[in-house]
Amino acid sequence: MRIVMCIKPVKKELVYKEDDYRENLVINPYDLFALQNIIDMKKEGTEVICISMGPEAAKDTLRRCIGLGVDEVIHLHDKHFAGSDTIATSYVLKKAIEKISDVDLICCGQKTVDGETGQVSYALSEQLKMPCIAQVENITDLNMENVSIERENGECFEKLRVKLPAVISYRNCTTIYKNMNLLRLKRAKNHKIVVWDTNDLQVDKSMCGLKGSKTVVQDVNKINSIVKKEQTVLDGDIKDTASIIKNIILGKNNGVCTYEK
Amino acid sequence: MDFLISKDQIMLKNEIIDFAKNHLNDSKYIETFSMEMWKEICNLGLLGVTISEEYGGLGESYLTAALMFEGLGYACKNNGFIFVVNNHIWVSQNLIYLYGSKELKEKYLKKMVAGEKIGAIAITEAEAGSDAMSMTTHAEDKGDYYVLNGTKMFISNGPIADIFIVFAVTSEGTFKRYTAFVVEKNFEGFQVCEDIKKMGLGACPTSEIVLNNCIVPKENVLGTFNMGANIMTAALEWERCYEFAPHVGVMQRIMERCLEHVNNRKQFNRLIGENQSISHKIADMQVSIELSRLMLYKIAWLKDQGKSAFMDASIFKLYVSENYIKTCRDALQIFGAYGYTKDYEIERELRDALACSIYSGTNEMQKNTIYNMIRSRAL
Numbered sequence: 001m002r003i004v005m006c007i008k009p010v011k012k013e014l015v016y017k018e019d020d021y022r023e024n025l026v027i028n029p030y031d032l033f034a035l036q037n038i039i040d041m042k043k044e045g046t047e048v049i050c051i052s053m054g055p056e057a058a059k060d061t062l063r064r065c066i067g068l069g070v071d072e073v074i075h076l077h078d079k080h081f082a083g084s085d086t087i088a089t090s091y092v093l094k095k096a097i098e099k100i101s102d103v104d105l106i107c108c109g110q111k112t113v114d115g116e117t118g119q120v121s122y123a124l125s126e127q128l129k130m131p132c133i134a135q136v137e138n139i140t141d142l143n144m145e146n147v148s149i150e151r152e153n154g155e156c157f158e159k160l161r162v163k164l165p166a167v168i169s170y171r172n173c174t175t176i177y178k179n180m181n182l183l184r185l186k187r188a189k190n191h192k193i194v195v196w197d198t199n200d201l202q203v204d205k206s207m208c209g210l211k212g213s214k215t216v217v218q219d220v221n222k223i224n225s226i227v228k229k230e231q232t233v234l235d236g237d238i239k240d241t242a243s244i245i246k247n248i249i250l251g252k253n254n255g256v257c258t259y260e261k
Numbered sequence: 262m263d264f265l266i267s268k269d270q271i272m273l274k275n276e277i278i279d280f281a282k283n284h285l286n287d288s289k290y291i292e293t294f295s296m297e298m299w300k301e302i303c304n305l306g307l308l309g310v311t312i313s314e315e316y317g318g319l320g321e322s323y324l325t326a327a328l329m330f331e332g333l334g335y336a337c338k339n340n341g342f343i344f345v346v347n348n349h350i351w352v353s354q355n356l357i358y359l360y361g362s363k364e365l366k367e368k369y370l371k372k373m374v375a376g377e378k379i380g381a382i383a384i385t386e387a388e389a390g391s392d393a394m395s396m397t398t399h400a401e402d403k404g405d406y407y408v409l410n411g412t413k414m415f416i417s418n419g420p421i422a423d424i425f426i427v428f429a430v431t432s433e434g435t436f437k438r439y440t441a442f443v444v445e446k447n448f449e450g451f452q453v454c455e456d457i458k459k460m461g462l463g464a465c466p467t468s469e470i471v472l473n474n475c476i477v478p479k480e481n482v483l484g485t486f487n488m489g490a491n492i493m494t495a496a497l498e499w500e501r502c503y504e505f506a507p508h509v510g511v512m513q514r515i516m517e518r519c520l521e522h523v524n525n526r527k528q529f530n531r532l533i534g535e536n537q538s539i540s541h542k543i544a545d546m547q548v549s550i551e552l553s554r555l556m557l558y559k560i561a562w563l564k565d566q567g568k569s570a571f572m573d574a575s576i577f578k579l580y581v582s583e584n585y586i587k588t589c590r591d592a593l594q595i596f597g598a599y600g601y602t603k604d605y606e607i608e609r610e611l612r613d614a615l616a617c618s619i620y621s622g623t624n625e626m627q628k629n630t631i632y633n634m635i636r637s638r639a640l
Binding site: 023176177178179180181182183184185186189233 | 269272273276279280283284304305306307309310314317318319321527
């Protein structure tokens with residue numbers, strides 16, 4: 001059985017608050033959650049391959065996947081892939097999955113913490129002509145014919161058995177590396193990573209990268225920036241405290257707590 | 262000395278920090294050993310940090326190991342659990358790796374690196390603590406095997422260990438000689454007593470062990486017969502370096518916690534960190550951390566060069582333990598009444614820390630060692 005896991009490297013700042021020394025790119029937390037569930041369910045004879053389209057630094061992210069227990073990693077790297085939107089990305093991923101061949105299950109995180117579009121898994125299933133099951137919580141059983149999953153669907157919790165091949169996307173995210181093994185990670189350092197470019201994949205260059213993208217990002221603006229407000233501990237007498245709380249509720253003093261009456 | 266820290270070494274340290282934060286801080290196991298946590302750390306592959314890949318280890322340098330254990334102390338609040346891990350690695354498994362015959366390595370090492378067998382060391386006796394060489398446990402040669410008799414006291418990991426490095430007298434007379442034996446808990450005549458309740462380090466079970474006509478096969482002699490004193494000295498050197506390496510990380514964690522507190526808590530309408538009596542305590546903590554860290558890296562570098570670090574390890578042990586305790590006491594003072602409560606866990610940190618001026622040779626004994634070594638150099 002062969003499983004392909006699509007991995008998106010994202011900027012570390014989007015996942016970690018601290019730590020100056022970590023690699024610049026880390027695994028998208030949604031993909032990490034999916035990957036760990038797949039590795040938990042991996043049986044003897046099952047091959048898990050991670051593919052990732054991205055810059056040179058994505059190799060470090062793929063090596064980490066080996067540390068987590070995947071069998072092989074493939075880096076999709078070519079200047080023509082740069083600037084791909086979800087349609088162009090899913091096209092390149094599809095070509096890679098076709099080249100891998102005999103793939104039974106394709107797994108994705110529901111979305112990435114940078115783009116937040118959540119469209120690639122649907123686009124990929126459309127391109128591959130496979131069913132897509134989204135909002136997956138976890139796999140409960142996996143065999144050559146079917147995958148049994150649990151997922152949320154609105155207010156319901158569903159248990160589904162899906163005929164393979166299929167594309168699934170996980171709804172959850174976590175940054176915990178629960179399956180990391182240091183020896184595997186060490187060996188991954190010397191692991192020669194397979195790189196596929198436009199020639200290897202025999203892609204139509206007009207369908208990938210900026211050329212193949214239907215959306216154009218015109219500008220990026222940071223919204224909802226966090227404003228640190230002054231804080232006051234309400235440890236005065238009850239009358240003062242009640243007055244302060246009233247002012248806060250009424251929006252007086254610009255929401256800043258003070259002891260002034 | 263040249264201990265430039267590489268990107269890969271930092272990555273491994275961060276890996277440990279990530280792992281420990283997420284897997285080793287379950288508060289329900291803070292006072293009791295957790296086999297669940299032990300299995301987690303086995304799966305991570307940390308136990309064989311400096312052991313060659315042939316036996317399933319990582320084959321990393323001692324400097325890398327120092328960084329990783331500093332990271333472990335920083336991120337894992339369970340000091341007792343770290344003590345279990347250290348006892349297993351540095352004074353049990355590591356001794357078999359360095360002094361064991363090929364047969365002994367084949368028999369025990371892979372299982373210990375995988376964490377299937379837990380290790381411990383047994384030197385101390387009821388009447389032989391700092392004066393370890395006055396031990397009375399002795400081994401008698403019976404041809405194909407040895408018979409060990411005696412009682413060992415305060416054996417860390419005792420109730421959970423499978424494999425013990427036991428030291429016994431093997432030659433009486435003007436010059437007593439000792440031999441180290443690898444003893445399995447299932448050997449005939451070997452008995453582990455109940456867990457001894459301690460002031461701190463609750464997650465590290467400790468017990469007495471009794472050797473009552475304990476039969477040990479000849480091939481289980483560690484190193485050379487009658488040369489156990491050398492192994493004991495080496496064990497203490499490893500212990501004084503690597504069992505104290507996590508304390509550097511713990512001090513860093515406590516310092517950061519204090520810093521956050523003093524920059525948030527206001528008294529008399531100003532942050533308490535603005536008082537010199539408080540800020541100087543934090544400065545003292547930072548001085549201790551920096552100096553301890555430099556000494557740790559120096560020892561690790563010496564070990565990577567294959568050199569002795571016996572006196573350095575004593576200096577490190579003495580300095581770290583005194584400053585680790587001081588850091589905890591200062592933290593308790595900074596947190597005031599909150600620090601004295603169970604909820605804030607500063608009191609537990611202090612209880613855990615207090616043991617380190619005793620184990621691995623009391624601080625008074627370290628000063629003897631340091632003085633004797635500089636005197637022997639001068640003569």
